[in-house]
Amino acid sequence: MSRYVAILAGGSGTRLWPxxxxxxxxxxxxxxxxxxxxxxxxxxxxxxASPDRILVVTEASHAxxxxxxxxxxxxxxxxxxxxxxxxxxxxxxxxxxxxxxxPAASMASxxxxxAVADADEFGACLTAAFEVAESDDWLVTLGxxxxxxxxxxxxxxVGQPMGLFHGRHAFRAVRFVEKPDRATAEQFIRAGYVxxxxxxxxxxxxxxxxxxxxxxxxxxxxxxxxxxxGTRSExxxxxxxxxxxxxxxxxxxxxxxxxxxATIPSTFGWSDVGSWAELMEIAPKDPAGNVVQxxxxxxxTRGTLVIGEHKPVFTLGVDDLVIVxxxxxxxxxxxxxxxxxxxxxxRVQSDPRWSDLT
Amino acid sequence: MSRYVAILAGGSGTRLWPxxxxxxxxxxxxxxxxxxxxxxxxxxxxxxASPDRILVVTEASHAxxxxxxxxxxxxxxxxxxxxxxxxxxxxxxxxxxxxxxxPAASMASxxxxxAVADADEFGACLTAAFEVAESDDWLVTLGxxxxxxxxxxxxxxVGQPMGLFHGRHAFRAVRFVEKPDRATAEQFIRAGYVxxxxxxxxxxxxxxxxxxxxxxxxxxxxxxxxxxxGTRSExxxxxxxxxxxxxxxxxxxxxxxxxxxATIPSTFGWSDVGSWAELMEIAPKDPAGNVVQxxxxxxxTRGTLVIGEHKPVFTLGVDDLVIVxxxxxxxxxxxxxxxxxxxxxxRVQSDPRWSDLT
Numbered sequence: 001m002s003r004y005v006a007i008l009a010g011g012s013g014t015r016l017w018p019x020x021x022x023x024x025x026x027x028x029x030x031x032x033x034x035x036x037x038x039x040x041x042x043x044x045x046x047x048x049a050s051p052d053r054i055l056v057v058t059e060a061s062h063a064x065x066x067x068x069x070x071x072x073x074x075x076x077x078x079x080x081x082x083x084x085x086x087x088x089x090x091x092x093x094x095x096x097x098x099x100x101x102x103p104a105a106s107m108a109s110x111x112x113x114x115a116v117a118d119a120d121e122f123g124a125c126l127t128a129a130f131e132v133a134e135s136d137d138w139l140v141t142l143g144x145x146x147x148x149x150x151x152x153x154x155x156x157x158v159g160q161p162m163g164l165f166h167g168r169h170a171f172r173a174v175r176f177v178e179k180p181d182r183a184t185a186e187q188f189i190r191a192g193y194v195x196x197x198x199x200x201x202x203x204x205x206x207x208x209x210x211x212x213x214x215x216x217x218x219x220x221x222x223x224x225x226x227x228x229x230g231t232r233s234e235x236x237x238x239x240x241x242x243x244x245x246x247x248x249x250x251x252x253x254x255x256x257x258x259x260x261x262a263t264i265p266s267t268f269g270w271s272d273v274g275s276w277a278e279l280m281e282i283a284p285k286d287p288a289g290n291v292v293q294x295x296x297x298x299x300x301t302r303g304t305l306v307i308g309e310h311k312p313v314f315t316l317g318v319d320d321l322v323i324v325x326x327x328x329x330x331x332x333x334x335x336x337x338x339x340x341x342x343x344x345x346x347r348v349q350s351d352p353r354w355s356d357l358t
Numbered sequence: 359m360s361r362y363v364a365i366l367a368g369g370s371g372t373r374l375w376p377x378x379x380x381x382x383x384x385x386x387x388x389x390x391x392x393x394x395x396x397x398x399x400x401x402x403x404x405x406x407a408s409p410d411r412i413l414v415v416t417e418a419s420h421a422x423x424x425x426x427x428x429x430x431x432x433x434x435x436x437x438x439x440x441x442x443x444x445x446x447x448x449x450x451x452x453x454x455x456x457x458x459x460x461p462a463a464s465m466a467s468x469x470x471x472x473a474v475a476d477a478d479e480f481g482a483c484l485t486a487a488f489e490v491a492e493s494d495d496w497l498v499t500l501g502x503x504x505x506x507x508x509x510x511x512x513x514x515x516v517g518q519p520m521g522l523f524h525g526r527h528a529f530r531a532v533r534f535v536e537k538p539d540r541a542t543a544e545q546f547i548r549a550g551y552v553x554x555x556x557x558x559x560x561x562x563x564x565x566x567x568x569x570x571x572x573x574x575x576x577x578x579x580x581x582x583x584x585x586x587x588g589t590r591s592e593x594x595x596x597x598x599x600x601x602x603x604x605x606x607x608x609x610x611x612x613x614x615x616x617x618x619x620a621t622i623p624s625t626f627g628w629s630d631v632g633s634w635a636e637l638m639e640i641a642p643k644d645p646a647g648n649v650v651q652x653x654x655x656x657x658x659t660r661g662t663l664v665i666g667e668h669k670p671v672f673t674l675g676v677d678d679l680v681i682v683x684x685x686x687x688x689x690x691x692x693x694x695x696x697x698x699x700x701x702x703x704x705r706v707q708s709d710p711r712w713s714d715l716t
Contacts, residue, residue: 018672027569109546295711299702302696312712313688314376317695321676323688331673332690335673337658344657344674353653354670 001134002105003202005049005095007257009038009112010067010084014345014358015274018329019307021358027113028065031273032283038112039069045110047123048130055079055097056112057090082239087198088218088248092211096226099204106133108201109250115282117269120199128166129201132262133164139210139255141173143263144270145195146327149185154178154196154251156263157188165264173261176251193266194253197272205253215253221245275323279336280305294325303335328352331355360463361488362562363407364452366443367396367424367470369418373632373705376687377665379716385471386423389631390641397427403468404482406488413437413455414470415448440597445556447605450569450576454584457562464491464622466559467608473640475627483624486524486557490565490620493523497568497613498559499531501552501621502628507543509634512536512554512609514621514672531619552623554609555630565612567575569595573611579603609683634698638663652683660691686714 013026020026027038035043042054043196052073057079058066067078091109098105108126116122129140143156159172171242174231176196180188211219222239271282279345283291283305290301298315306313307324315323320335333341349358377415378384385396393401400412409430415437416424425436438452449467456463474480487498501514507680517530534554538546569577579599586595604669622679627639636662641649648659656673664671665682673681678693691699707716 061664179518297702297705297709299698299705309690311686311688312715313690314702314706315690316698317692318690320680320688323690325688328669328671330666330688332671332673332676332679332680332681334675340657344655344672347655347657348672351655357670 002053002099002102002129003044003049003100004053004055004105004107004259006040006091006093006107006109006111007054007056007112008040008087008090008099008167009056009062009114010081010090010197013038013113014143015341016276016279017341017345017348018326018357019324020029020329023061025062025113026273027060027111028069031279032115036327037115037273038066038312040115041110041112042070042073044116044119044122045126045314048108048126052077053118055094056080057094059084061187081240084247085242086247087247087250088211088215088253089245091200091207091250092215092218092222092245093225093242095204095207095211096222097229099208099227103205104203105167106130106201107207108199108204111198111272114197115271115273117282118273119268121266122270124166125168125264125268125289126199126201127263128168128170129199131165131207132162132170132264133201133203134154136260137203137206138210138260138262139206139258140170140262140264141267142199142201143173143268145187145199145265146185148196148327149182149189150195151181151182151185151269153185154198155180155185155188155193157193158263158265162262168264168266170262173263176256176261178251178256195270196249196255196277197270200250200255210254210258214257215337216249218248275338275341276305276324276333277335280322280335305335320325329354359492360411360460361407362411362452362456362459362463362465362540363403364449364456364465364467365399365403365412365470365559366394366413366445366448366467366538366556367414367420368439368448369471370451371471371530372698374634374637375706376684376689376715377400377573379680381419383471384419384631385469386420386427388510389637394427395473396424398473399468400428400431400471402474402477402480403484405467405510410435413452415439417442431492431509436438439479440600442605443600443603444605444610444611446569446573446576446611447586447600447603448704449558449565449608450580450603451583451600453562453565453569454580455587457566461563462495462561464488464561465565466557467681469555469556469630472555473627474630475629475640477626479624480628483522483526483626484559486526486528486559486622487557489523490520490528490622491561491564493557494618495561495564495567496620497564497616498528498620498622499554499613500557500559501531501623502553502555503544503625504622505549506555507547507621508553509540509543510537510665511543512542512556513538513581514554515549516621516623518644521538526622526624528622531621534614534619536609536614553628554613555628556609558608568612568616572615573606576603577676578608620709632661633696633699634682634691635693636681638693649701657681663693687712 157174159174276299295312515532517532520528653670
């Protein structure tokens with residue numbers, strides 16, 4: 001049974017603003033090490049799938065950058081969404097292409113903009129998930145053991161054990177809950193819930209059957225798109241049909257409503273790099289706890305992130321700051337306030353002076 | 359009796375680094391308001407001396423900028439030191455030129471890089487100092503009522519009262535003491551000492567007599583330079599003689615050793631703008647206590663200095679920072695550490711990568 005990996009590379013978050021912005025999304029940035037997040041994601045799945053079985057779903061505005069960053073991926077594996085229609089459409093598009101190539105294939109669906117500390121453990125868990133998915137008609141999700149009561153995450157209630165797969169324990173997933181309040185998140189952690197990082201594995205026939213059952217309108221569009229693959233009307237069909245798909249997430253559209261869901265609770269050091277503070281958690285630090293990219297001289301400087309793209313940055317007597325110096329914008333922010341960056345970005349977005357900055 | 363003002367515009371301090379540096383000294387910067395410190399100094403003495411009686415002593419590397427900033431000062435009043443030989447030489451050069459024009463003139467000597475909050479009171483005190491100087495052979499110094507036990511200042515012990523001049527009280531100055539330790543500075547403040555801001559007034563014949571008595575070698579060079587003024591050998595004499603003058607300050611060379619010194623304790627809001635923290639004290643602030651030059655958006659930002667020369671600066675959740683963003687260097691420093699900037703500048707100066715930055 002052939003194994004494919006679909007990598008979702010749409011999205012244009014501004015959570016690492018001003019470095020990430022619509023024309024330069026997070027997945028294309030080298031935030032942890034020299035490889036960008038999407039390059040590291042491809043590297044990480046190489047033990048499971050060869051480049052010809054890795055598909056990337058992206059949008060037109062990022063397609064050129066994605067191709068340039070991933071020369072090993074065949075061009076026909078870079079699927080370009082005509083418009084953004086949510087993760088249900090994007091995952092479905094990848095599933096349709098994989099089903100066209102091999103209706104008996106299994107596939108993983110991963111995000112392109114997360115970081116993983118332990119690639120070996122990730123590879124083992126992914127393999128385990130493929131084994132679960134291929135053993136029956138399970139929708140499998142990797143779960144992340146929570147490190148703190150994060151209120152921005154989706155949580156999965158872990159149910160009955162299903163046994164060992166590739167040395168990892170699999171469980172029934174009882175339910176998915178999006179973004180709880182803090183008290184609920186704390187309760188979830190005590191009850192053994194895991195985070196849902198949006199890493200799914202299933203057989204393509206199984207997931208397409210679920211689309212037909214739970215999202216029949218989307219399934220209909222996907223069938224038309226799949227039928228046109230390799231024909232002269234492929235591009236036209238994609239353009240016409242994809243644009244009509246209703247915007248829906250895979251989590252809400254499928255996972256929260258499906259019945260046979262399994263999860264493999266994992267500890268491979270996952271982060272969605274959702275804020276400057278989170279980047280600081282996972283990035284390599286100097287002895288004073290600073291994370292530095294670029295030329296920097298600091299005296300009496302601790303716990304500070306310095307990104308200097310084009311000129312030296314000098315710091316003196318500062319603690320726990322985020323300093324991002326780009327040619328067209330400078331951000332100086334306390335680590336404690338990094339979670340509130342959205343407030344600032346919204347103000348920037350609403351100001352015509354700064355229309356190029358977001 | 360004609361009154362002249364000499365403004366000393368040598369020096370290339372890095373105390374407001376990276377904005378101030380050798381090629382862009384503090385006196386040429388617009389730090390408080392739209393006018394540069396040297397322009398504001400000229401503005402401030404306009405009640406005492408017309409532009410043709412204002413002389414500026416500067417060095418070759420700044421002469422062009424000084425002329426450009428002070429178009430109202432006749433070119434022949436911009437005196438260019440062939441090399442820097444300290445304030446005794448610079449003040450002596452101005453005195454020689456003034457004596458050449460009017461041997462009976464009186465003159466003030468002021469620094470070009472200080473800020474004064476109350477220009478009217480300053481003008482009144484300066485007039486009072488001229489009256490004291492013209493009443494007899496006094497060397498008069500304006501004294502500043504200390505606001506705190508500053509250990510970087512020179513202090514003047516105030517002696518017997520000399521009466522009212524232009525409505526201000528003049529006193530004998532008992533002695534000059536440079537840069538005391540903190541305990542001594544506190545003692546000085548309790549004993550009524552005043553700061554010495556290097557603002558002197560005297561008759562030119564009196565000061566040149568003091569040079570002859572206390573600094574005879576410098577006086578000899580000055581006499582030769584004065585004799586050559588207006589002759590074909592003026593430039594050559596200046597170049598040859600000035601370079602041989604021993605480096606000496608007016609404070610140590612004259613004021614600490616002269617006998618007939620008077621002082622007028624003053625309260626016109628003087629600052630030598632000797633650090634970013636001092637600039638923040640005197641600069642106009644927004645309601646959150648921020649001092650901003652350039653484009654800035656701050657959320658939850660207090661007591662912070664933002665200088666953004668070329669692009670917008672965004673701050674979030676920061677207090678009491680100094681942020682100076684220039685095209686070739688960024689400084690982020692806590693206000694509390696601003697006094698230690700020298701440590702950082704020394705590290706920058708010793709690094710060949712950054713030779714253009716100081």
